[in-house]
Amino acid sequence: MPGEVAGSPSSYGPSLRALAVCLLVFQHIPVERTAILLKDATGMEVSTGWAACLLTEAAGLVAGPLHLIRALLPTGHILHADETTTRIGNVRRWLHVACTGFLTLLHTAPRSRKGAGAGGVLPHYRGVLVHGSLSLYAGYSSCTHQLCGAHLIRELTAAGEGFPGQKRHQQIRWALAGLNRQAARVRHGETTEITPGPLLHYEAFHQGIRAGLSLHPKMPGRKQSPARNLLIRLHDQAHDVLRFADDPRHVPFTDNCGQRTLRPVHSDRSRPS
Structure with missing residues (x-):
């Protein structure tokens, strides 16, 4: 036997x-x-x-391989992070991922900076962390950041639909999409750098933010409109939004790697405890 x-x-x-x-x-x-x-x-x-x-x-x-993955992930130049909900038994839990194109680490923990770091990777990371715009990732100051462009494009599209008479959100979206096309050309070897012509996209990006903020001035109190909050985030974190264009050979525009990893568990399913 x-x-x-x-x-x-x-x-x-x-x-x-x-x-x-x-x-x-x-x-x-x-x-x-x-x-x-x-x-x-x-x-x-x-x-x-x-x-x-x-x-x-x-x-x-897999205990041994997991220790190796935890040791290797912080050594990379680019790291993707994302989160979603899943079910374990009858309990709804947050599932976090830290991954590259070759290595993946998943763990469950609360949706917080401490929870995201409980996997043992993010607190030790020093490269470029690609993620959505959740503030919990901003707490990791030892690394640099790239905010997911796909998330921003969706937010800009929704904001533009909410204010059809205004064109600034569409202008910013156009600028990001144009820079992404140029960055893709660099990665594919079609050109060595983002050429002077598309540099106009940078000015369109910043000018659109300035004009948009003038249309959505600060209101009394702490709570502001979603449109203004988006514009403030783009203004205050412009370097983290445009890092993909500053380093087009290495930094991706989106967090698709992390999102693809979590896609199978986006729907709630009963899991064994």
Whole structure:
């Protein structure tokens, strides 16, 4: 009898166990559906309890690689960070990711700076951190930042739809999209730098912010309109918005790497505790 099989009537080999863990962890398929899929695909009628217990076994096997991933991620020039919600049992939890194109670390923790750093990567990072505009990431001052351009484009589009008579949000969006096209040309080797012509996009970006703030002056009290808050963020964090254009060979425009990692768990699903 193979050593991987325990010997009880309900024991299964390493290939089936590995497939079950892949479906549960990598494909984010709920336990009950995993058991159904295994039966349909392999003919093996496994129990949901057996499938759920595999996660504990797998966690022990990957402890060593996880330590290595935690050690390697802070050494990179570019790091992506993102967060979303998931369900573990009946509890809604925040899932955080720190990743590159080759390494990924996921952990659950509260949606806070301390929670994002609980994975053991962000507090030690010194490169360029690519993320959305959540203030919790701004607390990591030992690294530089690139705010996700895709998030900003969506916010600018929504702001423009809210004020159809104003063109400043569209102007800023146009400037960011133009700079992104030029940065992509540099990365693809079509040119060596962002050429003088597209430098007009920089001026359009800053001029659009100044004009937009004049149309959305500060109101009494702490609470301001979403349109003004967006413009203030673009003004105060302009370097972190435009870093992709300052270093087009290395810094990406978006946090797509982090978002793709979390996409399978964006919908709430019941997970084993």
